Amino acid sequence: PDLVRMMIGRDIADEYGFDTSIVPGEVALSVANLKRDATTPAISFDVRHGEILGVAGLVGSGRTEAMRALFGADPKLDGVVAIDGRPVAITAPKDAVRHGLSLLTEDRKGQGL
Secondary structure: OHHHHHHHOOOOHHHHOOOOOOOOOOEEEEEEEEEOOOOOOOEEEEEEOOOOOOOOOOOOOOHHHHHHHHHOOOOOOEEEEEEOOEEEOOOOHHHHHHOOOOOOOOOHHHHOO
16 A cells, blocks of 8 residues: 555555455465576565465566476576475476466467467
């Protein structure tokens, strides 16, 4: 809600009913220092139970490559992935699916089938 207020210059909580009493869940997915290759910066983030992660960025920013590496569709150079606090090895998409991860690709027709 604070970010929205800063972006549009007014509070819209009353219009859309943001529930500020919701307590964040435990960390479901933790990604630490994920690197696709030596030229890309490492990324780290946590996703809590009940959250949905959307990744955005400009063309060429590396968002697609990072998510494909996390999902096991592309190789990764480094990084630790943990689900519910336990480190997991994801080296292929079947590993990611087995651990409950999904990836919606940009080109769902070419890459998603």
